[in-house]
Amino acid sequence: MIDLQRGEHLTLMREFTRGKRDGDVADQLVRDYALPHLEADLRWLDTAEARMGQLVNNGGQE
Template identity: 50%
Template sequence: MATAELILGLLSGGPAHGYDVKRGHDAWFPDSRPLAFGQVYTTLGRLERDGLVEVVEKTSAGGPDRTVYAITTKGRQHLRDWLHDAVPPAWGSADEMLRKLVTAVRTGGDAAGFLARQRAGHLRRIRELQESPPGEDPTAGLVRSYIVAHLDADLRWLDTALERLTDDKETRR
């Protein structure tokens, strides 16, 4: 995930401190994993180091320090460049699901059981997403449909993988 560029996008609406950046991210992607505070502050530190954001205010007001960040001209250009470039197709990448399956097959683990559990988890997540409204934000529906489409593609792959593993076992008999 392009966390740095997402943070630049969030800051393009105006200066904010880390807590607001985290809340903004989580509002933009309500059906995804929340952004961790540590990741926000680490990324803001790197962006500041690289001249893409700057500190515009520091306050403590009797509580924890609050640092307010703003996107710089260089940061806006970086964001424009990032938004302009197409994302390369993910050919040959192996996510955790594929890694677990290959490991189960190669080590004699319960690959079919893993596939069944994974399939049930995907179906459960699709039902959760379809049963609750996506929210008022106009992009929430886009995010939701993207997630569901990917889960659906995973389900088709899980079925194909189980079919292949079953066919391979029968062929070896």
């Protein structure tokens, strides 16, 4: 599930980046806003994946 979500985010980021080159100023502003949020979501997905790995490796024990 995390890999699927990561792929979707990366696809959106590519589309938004391409749109920044081709879009008008309003489009660029919207994309400037959205891109850092997608980047933050990707970092969170990485963290969530690492935490789940910890659960598996520790047998759910902390």
